[in-house]
Amino acid sequence: MGGEGDVTLWINSPGGDCIAAAQIYNMLSEYPGRITVKIDGLAASAASVIAMAGDEVLMSPVSMMMIHNPATIAFGDHAEMQKAIDMLSEVKESIINAYVIKTGQSRAKLSHLMDAETWMDATKAVELGFADGVIEKNSDNADESAGSRNSVLFSRSAVNNALVNKLTKKFGEQKKELADAARIPEPTGVSAKDMRNRLETIEKLI
Secondary structure (H helix, E strand, C coil): CCCCCCEEEEEEECCCCHHHHHHHHHHHHHCCCCEEEEEEEEEECHHHHHHCCCCEEEECCCCEEEECCCCCCCCCCHHHHHHHHHHHHHHHHHHHHHHHHHHCCCHHHHHHHHHCCEEEEHHHHHHHCCCCEEECCCCCCEECCHHHCCCCEEEHHHHHHHHHHHHHHHHHHHHHHHHHHHCCCCCCCCCHHHHHHHHHHHHHHC
16 A cells, blocks of 8 residues: 555445455555544455454444354365365464454454354444444544444344244144144044044144
8 A cells, every 4th residue: 555644444345355355454454544444334254354454443323244254165075174174263263363453352252253143233343342433424533422322233143043942942832732632532432523623723733
């Protein structure tokens, strides 16, 4: 990067190649002027790494930031698969380096947030240290009352787990109801009317 003046970098990106993001991060970090990053839409995946290079990171009240584990495509035998796993582990550690420098959070916490594919609104990003403030309407400064807003942190894995638990509970109970409705008491002297009522009950439950 040429020049020495202050720079404002606007970000709205779903991410991309983590190596390219690392190079951009380094270029911004070494720039002698002040870097202000403003996220007006989305800073996800590799784009969140670039955002960490800002001396000040501001987010629109309606913007989002997302962090997750790096991913790749691999082909070959178990040895090649292990190489890919080892490579991804190292890439993750390098990404965490950028997050630690900006947020001051522990590596363990950041790793957990990445494992869960975490989405943050502006207020939550400020709370966790990924951003420094929320952009005010018609102002170039951060909103000092950002911390008073309700924050949102969305974890895809947590939502998936909750959904699976609810479905298991629902259909587990329904299976029991079906079994109870279909059960014929001993001795097996059941009238046609009782049998019809049981079949109607089963039909309602299905």
